[in-house]
Amino acid sequence: MLDPEIAGRVIAAVNERFDEQLAWTAELVRRPSLRTGEAGAQDLIEEALTGAGLDIDRWAIDSPELRAHQGYGPTTVDPAALENVVGTWHPPVERGRSLILNGHVDVVPTGPEEYWSRSPWDASVVDGWLYGRGSADMKAGIGANLFALTALRTAELRPTGRIHVQSVVEEECTGNGSLAALLRGYTADACVIPEPEDDKLVRANVGVLWFDVTVRGVPAHLRVMDTGQNAIDAAYTVMNDLRGLEAEWNRRKDRHRYFEDTEHPINFNFGVINGGDWPSSVPAQCTFTVRAAFYPGISAADAWAEIQETLAKSAARFDLPDAVVATPSGFFAEGYVLEEGSDAEAVLARSHERVFGSELESFTTPGYLDGRVFTLYGNMPCLVYGPVSEAIHGIDERVEVESIRRITTAIALFTAEWCGVEPQP
Numbered sequence: 304m305l306d307p308e309i310a311g312r313v314i315a316a317v318n319e320r321f322d323e324q325l326a327w328t329a330e331l332v333r334r335p336s337l338r339t340g341e342a343g344a345q346d347l348i349e350e351a352l353t354g355a356g357l358d359i360d361r362w363a364i365d366s367p368e369l370r371a372h373q374g375y376g377p378t379t380v381d382p383a384a385l386e387n388v389v390g391t392w393h394p395p396v397e398r399g400r401s402l403i404l405n406g407h408v409d410v411v412p413t414g415p416e417e418y419w420s421r422s423p424w425d426a427s428v429v430d431g432w433l434y435g436r437g438s439a440d441m442k443a444g445i446g447a448n449l450f451a452l453t454a455l456r457t458a459e460l461r462p463t464g465r466i467h468v469q470s471v472v473e474e475e476c477t478g479n480g481s482l483a484a485l486l487r488g489y490t491a492d493a494c495v496i497p498e499p500e501d502d503k504l505v506r507a508n509v510g511v512l513w514f515d516v517t518v519r520g521v522p523a524h525l526r527v528m529d530t531g532q533n534a535i536d537a538a539y540t541v542m543n544d545l546r547g548l549e550a551e552w553n554r555r556k557d558r559h560r561y562f563e564d565t566e567h568p569i570n571f572n573f574g575v576i577n578g579g580d581w582p583s584s585v586p587a588q589c590t591f592t593v594r595a596a597f598y599p600g601i602s603a604a605d606a607w608a609e610i611q612e613t614l615a616k617s618a619a620r621f622d623l624p625d626a627v628v629a630t631p632s633g634f635f636a637e638g639y640v641l642e643e644g645s646d647a648e649a650v651l652a653r654s655h656e657r658v659f660g661s662e663l664e665s666f667t668t669p670g671y672l673d674g675r676v677f678t679l680y681g682n683m684p685c686l687v688y689g690p691v692s693e694a695i696h697g698i699d700e701r702v703e704v705e706s707i708r709r710i711t712t713a714i715a716l717f718t719a720e721w722c723g724v725e726p727q728p
């Protein structure tokens with residue numbers, strides 16, 4: 304248990320630095336970090352980690368080892384543009400437990416900017432919410448990790464365990480950033496990821512696959528339309544077959560611990576589509592990209608095999624060679640369950656209770672999380688726990704300011720108790 308006097312100093316220190324934290328987080332939101340464009344945001348983070356007295360490691364994440372890993376997501380971009388940043392605190396004598404504080408710097412596209420109330424990169428605070436693409440998912444969390452450590456320093460304490468603060472790329476598309484950090488040798492006794500989880504702890508989440516589907520047709524002039532085969536019409540049929548598989552997987556939820564009470568745990572999304580080249584020609588081709596979820600405990604390879612079976616049945620409806628061809632194009636990632644009863648969870652529960660005055664709740668989420676990397680391949684408890692948000696991946700994404708303060712305080716208290724602290728000489 305953390306000494307109450309020390310806890311009080313840590314809480315005061317978070318509050319003392321909170322305005323600075325909010326301003327820093329807003330500056331981070333103002334640096335767009337869309338896929339392959341993360342460098343400017345990583346520069347700001349690297350500078351802050353350096354200022355916090357950490358040793359910096361920044362590298363392009365590509366490696367043969369990464370590409371060979373079972374959790375690797377096939378990438379469709381130039382990996383040379385993808386850089387992780389890790390800042391490490393080495394205590395003079397390592398006596399406490401070690402910790403990874405992880406966050407992803409990449410953000411998803413904004414959608415039509417004219418739908419937003421203000422620029423997605425404006426980072427205004429309005430009525431207690433910080434707005435902007437990535438504000439909640441998850442630049443507020445990166446700020447929480449950084450300023451939790453800053454608070455310990457401000458309270459004239461230093462951790463007695465090793466700490467790695469990670470700012471990774473690729474969380475929104477492959478999960479390769481956190482995987483690359485693990486393969487580079489970063490392990491610890493526990494990991495915290497402050498994703499926007501409404502002040503709760505993630506107990507279980509789904510695995511995710513991304514794949515491209517190319518549907519073939521036969522082009523023809525419209526005066527002889529019946530001699531053609533419309534690839535866009537055919538794509539609807541294939542999508543409908545995939546919706547059938549989605550429904551079947553949702554019916555199986557009773558077989559999967561923690562998913563029984565989730566309304567619709569398995570979501571397939573047709574996220575991108577392209578087809579045809581002329582309104583008066585029967586289209587020869589339609590391609591679309593799918594995000595599909597599956598339950599933890601099922602390997603990505605097995606889920607993919609079942610999807611391919613469904614697509615083979617679709618293809619058999621059309622009398623054409625290569626009528627439906629699918630290839631993985633991103634996430635190839637299993638889901639995971641955070642096993643109950645870990646010491647790390649107990650320490651987080653105490654820290655949460657001290658700040659929130661209520662019990663830490665856990666829940667099941669039907670979204671992808673990098674937590675799978677640490678849990679499945681790093682054999683460490685990973686606590687995905689973070690602030691209250693609205694409209695992540697949507698329009699006018701925002702994160703509640705007071706929630707950031709409380710989550711930062713809980714992470715600072717967690718770090719102090721988990722790693723141990725001693726007076727700063």
Ligand SMILES: [Zn+2]
Pocket residue numbers: 407440441474498499
């Ligand atoms: Zn996220």
